[in-house]
Amino acid sequence: MVASDQVSLCSFCLKAHTDVGTLVAGPGVYICDECISLSSQLIASKPKANTPKPIQRIAPWDAETGLDSVIASLPRVSQAGKQAEYILNQYVRKARELGGTWASIGEALGMTRQSAWERFSGEE
Numbered sequence: 001m002v003a004s005d006q007v008s009l010c011s012f013c014l015k016a017h018t019d020v021g022t023l024v025a026g027p028g029v030y031i032c033d034e035c036i037s038l039s040s041q042l043i044a045s046k047p048k049a050n051t052p053k054p055i056q057r058i059a060p061w062d063a064e065t066g067l068d069s070v071i072a073s074l075p076r077v078s079q080a081g082k083q084a085e086y087i088l089n090q091y092v093r094k095a096r097e098l099g100g101t102w103a104s105i106g107e108a109l110g111m112t113r114q115s116a117w118e119r120f121s122g123e124e
């Protein structure tokens with residue numbers, strides 16, 4: 001759960017925690033019981049032979065065919081982005097609590113110490 005008043009979304013299907021049975025948290029992501037079940041089925045149905053096949057990746061937005069559906073997805077996708085940003089902020093806060101420097105946080109995120117401080121410190 002992100003916060004008691006905040007809706008958490010499955011990072012895969014973007015369903016809200018209130019619309020699924022269980023939402024499992026990972027580092028910066030969530031996955032719902034339905035996506036876990038679907039993933040398990042896909043893995044179980046994977047051919048056992050060692051015949052390499054090209055990896056098929058269809059992004060959710062590329063699978064969409066209707067404008068109304070794409071437009072309807074925008075609020076949830078935006079919320080998922082805010083959720084990821086919130087989680088990143090919590091990890092940075094925890095790193096600071098554990099003695100992490102702005103330099104080490106910046107390096108981990110591919111930015112300067114100053115950029116990390118400006119983005120996450122909450123100070124001006």
Ligand SMILES: [Zn+2]
Pocket residue numbers: 010011012013014015031032033034035036
């Ligand atoms: Zn899901």
